[in-house]
Amino acid sequence: MKILVCISNVPDTTSKINFTNEDKLFDSNGVQFVINPNDEFGLTRAIWFQEKNQASVTVVTVGDNTCDPILRKCLAIGADKAVRINANPSDGYSVAKELSTICAKDNYDLIICGRESIDYNGGMVPGMLAQMLNTPFVTNCISLDIEQNKAFAKREIDGGVEKVSCMLPIVIGAQKGLVEESDLIIPNMRGIMQARQKPLEVLEPCNAKSKSEINKFQKPESKKGVKLVDPENLDELISLLHGEANVI
Numbered sequence: 001m002k003i004l005v006c007i008s009n010v011p012d013t014t015s016k017i018n019f020t021n022e023d024k025l026f027d028s029n030g031v032q033f034v035i036n037p038n039d040e041f042g043l044t045r046a047i048w049f050q051e052k053n054q055a056s057v058t059v060v061t062v063g064d065n066t067c068d069p070i071l072r073k074c075l076a077i078g079a080d081k082a083v084r085i086n087a088n089p090s091d092g093y094s095v096a097k098e099l100s101t102i103c104a105k106d107n108y109d110l111i112i113c114g115r116e117s118i119d120y121n122g123g124m125v126p127g128m129l130a131q132m133l134n135t136p137f138v139t140n141c142i143s144l145d146i147e148q149n150k151a152f153a154k155r156e157i158d159g160g161v162e163k164v165s166c167m168l169p170i171v172i173g174a175q176k177g178l179v180e181e182s183d184l185i186i187p188n189m190r191g192i193m194q195a196r197q198k199p200l201e202v203l204e205p206c207n208a209k210s211k212s213e214i215n216k217f218q219k220p221e222s223k224k225g226v227k228l229v230d231p232e233n234l235d236e237l238i239s240l241l242h243g244e245a246n247v248i
Helices: 037-053 065-077 092-105 125-133 189-195 234-243
Strands: 002-006 009-011 018-020 025-027 033-035 056-062 081-085 110-114 137-147 150-157 160-167 170-174 200-203
Touching: 002 037, 002 092, 002 125, 009 065, 033 037, 033 065, 037 056, 037 065, 037 110, 037 137, 037 170, 056 065, 056 092, 065 081, 065 189, 065 200, 081 092, 092 125, 110 125, 125 137, 125 170, 150 170
Parallel strands: 002 056, 002 110, 056 081, 081 200, 110 170, 137 170
Antiparallel strands: 009 033, 018 025, 137 150, 150 160
């Protein structure tokens, strides 16, 4: 079984975020980048398939050479090969289009993406990729098993869990539940040393045109001070909720 895991290079949530060029560009100076958590859940599940089903695991990302450390970490976790498409991930469509060119070259049985990245939270790439490949798609996936050439999955829906099955190939939108945080693999020294010997291939992009553009970034407003009201003074509480908070 051949598995492709799509990886996003995202800022650590503890990093301080700033913008430049009149708030039109993201300032990456001083920002620590990590593997997108939803992608890492998917990668961990792929490594389990590697161990159980003797699957081959390839990781791929769209970005410049600043993404290489993230790909090397994926190799240290256990992936067999890494591919970087040397392009600027300008929007979800262009990323999906670039990824589709890789999928067209190799017949992958299972393509795992995170259901969304934690930077833009667009949740567009896996669905568009599945459409481009004309492949079944299961997002919000919290369980996945493969028996011969058939996939059995569970996904979160409003009010419950849905069970689905289909023949391979399939695109998965992974999230927490596919594996748990305690299951994530921390690279050991042996894995780090082996990662240096594994192939990291850099491919030129197909130059897919973006379908959208960013006009401006805006930070959330700073939290305002808290007003404390005596529990006996209900009139003042009602007045504040009505006049200042505008919730009643």
